[in-house]
Amino acid sequence: MxxxxxxxxxxxxxxxxxxxxxxxxxxxxxxxxxxxxxxxxxxxxxxxxxxxxxxxxxxxxxxxxxxxxxxxxxxxxxxxxxxxxxxxxxxxxxxxxxxxxxxxxxxxxxxxxxxxxxxxxxxxxxxxxxxxxxxxxxxxxxxxxxxxxxxxxxxxxxxxxxxxxxxxxxxxxxxxxxRPAVSVPPGAATLVERREETQTGLPELTEADIVVSGGRGLKGPENFVILEELAKVIGAAVGASRAAVDAGWRPHRFQIGQTGRTISPKLYIGCGISGAIQHLAGMRTSKVIVAVNKDPEAPIFKVADYGIVGDLFEVVPLMTEEFKRVLHGE
Amino acid sequence: MKVLVLVKQVPDTATQVKVGSDPRAIATTGITWIVSPYDEFAVEEALRIREKRGTGEVVAVSGGPERVKEALRSCLAMGADRAVHVLDPALEGADTLTTARVLAAVIQQEAPQLVLTGRQAIDDDTGAVGAQVAELLGWPCLSWIMEEAIAEDGATVRAGRQVEGALELFDLPLPCVLTAQKGLNEPRYPTLKGIMGAKKKEIKELGPGDLGVNVDGPQLELVRLEALPPRPPGRIIPGEPKEAVRELVRVLREEAKAI
Amino acid sequence: MRIELTDEQQMIRELAREFAQKEVEPIAAQLDREGRFPHETVRRMGELGLMGIAIPEKYGGGGADTVSYVVALEEVARACASHAVIMSVNNSLVADPIHRFGSEEQKERFLVPLASGRGLGCFALTEPQAGSDATNQATLAVRDGDHYALTGRKLFVTNGREATVALVFCQTDRDKGSRGISAFLVEKGTPGFLVPKVEDKLGLRASDTAEFVFEECRVPEANRLGEEGLGFKVAMTALDGGRIGIAAQAVGIARAAYEASLAYARERKSFGVPIGQHQMVQWMLADMATQLDAARLLTWRAAALKDRGEPYGVAAAMAKLYASEMAMKVTTDAIQVHGGYGYIKEYPVERYFRDAKITQIYEGTSQIQKLVIARQLLDLG
Structure with a gap:
């Protein structure tokens, strides 16, 4: 046609x-x-x-x-x-x-x-x-x-x-x-190696329906495990803010924002992320935005549909438990 | 080895951008202009190539109005040897194909062994110019590179591009185009010496006429720019953490149907 | 008239701003808390050319001018006043006088390392009984062949512990008063040069302020900066330039306080609206912004006069006087805008307040600046 x-x-x-x-x-x-x-x-x-x-x-x-x-x-x-x-x-x-x-x-x-x-x-x-x-x-x-x-x-x-x-x-x-008859030219570039990224067992950031993301509020790389636990329960990918990436807590491929990935999941949960303009650029087209931050004035609350003002170290594990209960009957 | 770096001058990421009186352009008053951050990675990589090989030339190229010289001067201050400025205000609103044609013409004149640029400029966010330049020149191209090493004989480059879930390493014959992703390097600041030395370096000025490229008549027309509709106001869920979380999970499932 | 930075000056400001925001600001509060000297970032300042901004390139400097120096210093001070004083002492009080009064051989030996940031300089003038009264030097330098033997005490030496070389002022001829003072470049590690004490201070806690003792410290004649008896002139010239730096430092500290207040006034709510909607707060912010601008303009003028080779002593004194008084007022008001939060260490404004105070004191107190200005006005010489 x-x-x-x-x-x-x-x-x-x-x-x-x-x-x-x-x-x-x-x-x-x-x-x-x-x-x-x-x-x-x-x-x-x-x-x-x-x-x-x-x-x-x-x-x-x-x-x-x-x-x-x-x-x-x-x-x-x-x-x-x-x-x-x-x-x-x-x-x-x-x-x-x-x-x-x-x-x-x-x-x-x-x-x-x-x-x-x-x-x-x-x-x-x-x-x-x-x-x-x-x-x-x-x-x-x-x-x-x-x-x-x-x-x-x-x-x-x-x-x-x-x-x-x-x-x-x-x-x-x-x-x-x-199956059209077209000639496929030989390429100039040759593949030498494909290095798979370490499998997180979680969905790819740009393809995930749900993304849980962490920022400076996580205080250190070791604390991302809190987000990973939540992510496992709800089938989410884990992302990070530029602050967290620049601090070396997460590899760059997990960065959401202007100099990272742009995502539009059905549900975005930002934890300990203030919501700098450059981060919002990467996630503001998410359908539902949830923010957890202890600072009630954090700009992320201006774009969030739902917010909890509180300590993420307390709130996120509670969310993990609650989702376990309602989604998996645990 | 001669390396050309294509750079674009863009509003600073922290700048408030508003639609201008002509809805096809932004209001430029009060804007701080910077070199697009991804292009800075490209400049840095070019400088490292020159330093590693101990010889070579780094040429920064950009197009647009007079103020674009500031961006070129920052590249010179970082350490680029000279710059080429295609002076034409019309280039500012040009589509990527027009821009790519202009830049490809400069590249043909300069005949570098390698062209580097950022994966995208952070104003228009199209991310097409590097690949389009390669296509117009008939060169191979690798986008979103995270690492790069030129072979000792200067005939090929091994570069790794970021794809979903992996890094793919290729050998490419030179000349080629590489576009830089964040993570490739950490760009240096221009030193004071670099800044003071920049004014002694050449910024060659060209008109589109010198290149035989017509910059009118974009293939992609901008109809208008609009402010994004604000998101409807959200709500803070009050209460003790335990109750708040329980309520949040309920509304996410029942009201928002997000999970 | 045009008040406009050149392209280079703007780029130098950008460089200083980017460096200060990315590398200095994030560590400033912690350095202040721990009272720790920032070796790593001072080394970076050297690499970037910020430790000898107005010194020609051939002596390891940046080859820029005094205006570049003050705009860069403001940016650094905005992030951390301690970094600013480390930078300012090295630039104005040590590198500049060596450049101005030093022999070619001294420039090679002392200026190149200082201006390129490989060394660090300090300025030892004040003594227990000679603060503002700088002619009254008790430290003696007694000639002994082609050496001098230095004996005495120096107080409140900024960069004193960390410096590699000290510019020390001594009496070489008691009978000649201010014309009996000479300046010496004394390297650390010279026998008889002791650093017995480092002060615990209200502010500028990341910079070190030390006491020096000289006990028969033998310094070669080749280390004397300028002719014998020229020391007082060296000191006063250095301080004239130094005052421009302190003015810039005060402007930077005040700007940090003002910007924090502005942001807070937009965010913090009381009576249901951001506090910036209340007229009392608006007035304070308007005053801050106006005085800040006035101080900056005075500072720029003094720097521009120096760059043009015109007399700048009075302009520098005015800039230092006004900017330091302004910094104290603006940082005080910033705490007021922040209310109780301004008084606690979780917010940076209390640090700005503590850091601002010294600008009214060192390199000539506010009272001395008035004296300098008035003497000139009344032609008292």
Whole structure:
């Protein structure tokens, strides 16, 4: 279908699409519906499982463009971009959307340069204005919202995870898979080593539904265990403020904020975090914000939906106990 | 080895940013301008490369109005050897592709072995320019790097990029583009000597015309900027810690349905 | 007229601000509590060029000017007054006079380490019976061949314990009064140079203030700074410059107190509104801001005059007088704005208050500054 919305599949590197892909397809279906366009998935991978293809169809991908090949993993821009560009030039999609993930972020930027079109990065909303799609994206560390539109097509965008309502799992349907004949160029970069981060047993920060986060109020690295215990009970990821990271209490990859990760979980629980502007930038789009701080004047209470003024060393363990009781009947 | 660093001048993170009288720009009065923090990591890395190799040149490049020279001068004060300023106020509101075209043209003129920049500028937060420059030049690129080491022969670089759950180390042929993530290094302060020496260093001025790039006609148009709607006022749950926690867990489940 | 910092001066201010906020401010309260000299951050100040700001590069300094020095000093003082005095003594009272009066050989030997921060200087003028009355020196330097033998006591020497070299003022000829005083650069470890005591102080607790005793301490003639009998001039010139530094230090301390008060006035509520909405508090804040600005302008003017090579003694005295009195008032009012919280150690304003007091005393008390100013006004010489 010409003029379709293409969603680039973000997968788990084991042949299945990640949930953020359902969010992409869900939003694309809503916008494409308004314009009478179709939604198609575009999957570049070294390995696609049948089940994964079925999932994409179930979410509502009318067609799946699948390019499989060993050179496609791990992601390298100089390999992926020519493949995508060739397909896009041939099929003329109306939009190409990716997720705000490490590889899509770079991929979409390079693709935009290759195609000579605009890229709206890190979008949190779309609306039709005068028949044109307008994207909303936070700028200045989330202090302002910028509304942008494209001069030409395709409309390239990356969508922030956890913001858009994912497509519902539709009735199972046979995926319509296209395996286009495109040449996959050899890459210039070669992977030497992949160092897995130490497994915390907790979800990834940017993908988690719930995030528990700690700041200077934790007083030392050893006390993060209090947050980890709560996180285990409620299935949360553990993050940290810049103060905690700069103090060397947590590695940088756990930092939430302007110079760290941007997250929008369903529930954010900030403990001993004052709520500096630069931290708020990383979490203010969370759906529900809870703050625990002994200082009633801490700025985080201004953005919190619920707050407890108290000592986190007392409050957090009580929360862990209470959640254990109501969630697990312990 | 010649290393080019692409930097952007942005409002300080602590600055209150407000929409200007033209809703497509911010009000610039009272703003403190700084070098975007990620770009500082890039400058620092370039200086370390020069120091480690004992030779080489570090050139800082930026585009925008006259005041961008302040940002370039901070790079010179940190230790960059010289700077290039593409002087055009229109570059300030340009989309990333326009910016990338201008910078790619400078890179072609300068022909460095390596281009470094921050993973994103903290104003527009698009994070595309580094990758787009690489694409326009047909170079490989690695984004969000946490470590970097150039091979002794200066032909390749080994760099590690941060991805979800891992660090991926690649060997890349030079020239290439690397974008810096926090954690790559700790940028130095310019020393007093560096500051005083900066005024003797060259800031070469170019116009977009000198580069043959048209800066009008962005591919991505800014319709307007808006203040974020404030979050509805929250509530402090009172009471003894035990009761407060019990009430909090109840409202999270029953009212907010967050868990 | 334009009151505007040059690009370099602004960048130096930024450098000092960033350094002070990131590396000094977080440790200031603890240093004060423990009365501990901050070796690590003083070494960093040296690396950054803050220990010899206005000394030319060829002598290890930053090659900037006095205005740069005062804007940097204000930033450091805002974070920690102790760091500021360590910096100020080294810059104004030791490095500057060596640069001005020293021989090439002395500059190589003494100035380079001090200006680059590898050494630390101190200034030993005050004696048990000679504080404000500096001509009345009892420490003797008796010539003995190509050496002098120093004997006497010096009090209240800032940086005294930690310094590597002391600028010591002695009587070389009792009959000549102020013209019988000479200045000597005495290295630590010289036999007969003793540091028997370090004072326990109200404020500036992270800087050390020591007592020196000289017992037949033999110092080579090559260590005499300037001609014999020129010592009083060396001391007075150094103090003129030093006063600009103390004024900047006072401005920095007061600014810290003012900024803390402003933030507190926005946050703290009484009678249902932030206390900043109450007129009494508004008046105090308005006074603080105005006086702070006035003191800073006087300080900048004195520094600018010095940079232009014009007479600056009176301007420096005015800046020091006004800024130190202002700092005492502003820090007192800051405690008032904070109420009971201002009086306890959990908040930093009590430290600002304790640190401010000395600015009215050292490098010439407020009363001495008035004397300096009045003598000039009335042409009393």
């Amino acid at each position: 010409a003029g379709a919305f293409w969603c680039v599949v973000e997968d788990d590197r084991r042949g299945r699409p990640k949930r953020v892909t359902a969010e992409l397809i869900g939003e694309a279906r809503r916008r494409a519906g308004e314009l009478g366009a179709g939604v198609e998935a575009l999957w570049l991978t070294d390995r696609a499982e049948e089940e994964g293809l079925g999932q994409l169809a179930g979410w509502g991908a009318d067609r799946i463009w699948l390019v499989e090949g060993p050179a496609l993993a791990p992601y390298r821009g100089e390999v992926w971009v020519p493949v995508l560009a060739e397909l896009a030039q041939k099929e003329a999609p109306r939009a190409i959307w990716g997720a705000v993930t490490s590889r899509h972020r770079e991929l979409m930027a390079r693709l935009a340069a290759r195609l000579g079109v605009g890229l709206a990065a890190d979008c949190v909303g779309f609306a039709l204005e005068d028949g044109q799609l307008v994207a909303a994206r936070p700028v200045y560390a989330g202090k302002l919202l910028s509304r942008v539109r494209w001069r030409g097509q395709p409309w390239l965008a990356t969508l922030r995870p956890n913001v858009f309502k994912p497509a519902d799992e539709g009735p199972a349907r046979e995926p319509r898979v296209e």
